[in-house]
Amino acid sequence: MHFKSLIHSIKERREMLQVTQETLADLSGVGLRTLKQFESGQGNPTAKTLNKIGSALGMELAFKIINTETSE
Numbered sequence: 001m002h003f004k005s006l007i008h009s010i011k012e013r014r015e016m017l018q019v020t021q022e023t024l025a026d027l028s029g030v031g032l033r034t035l036k037q038f039e040s041g042q043g044n045p046t047a048k049t050l051n052k053i054g055s056a057l058g059m060e061l062a063f064k065i066i067n068t069e070t071s072e
Contacts, residue, residue: 004041006050006061011039013057028056 014024021039025032030045030052037043038053045053047063054061 007039007041010053010057010059013059017057019057024053024056028052 014021019027021035022032024030025035028035030049034043034045034049035053038045038049050061
């Protein structure tokens with residue numbers, strides 16, 4: 001999942017649950033400014049921050065590392 005898709009999925013879930021950014025910040029322990037930056041595509045959250053947000057929304061986030069180097 002690309003970063004923009006991740007942002008969209010988290011924002012969509014938050015809105016579906018009718019949770020404000022302020023409430024999500026409180027529930028997740030993530031700063032409101034950090035959350036707003038993330039949802040606007042401006043932030044660069046750590047995996048730990050993403051997990052906190054996801055957990056507060058009842059989401060399980062899995063990370064996949066892909067080697068983009070090609071062997072010749």
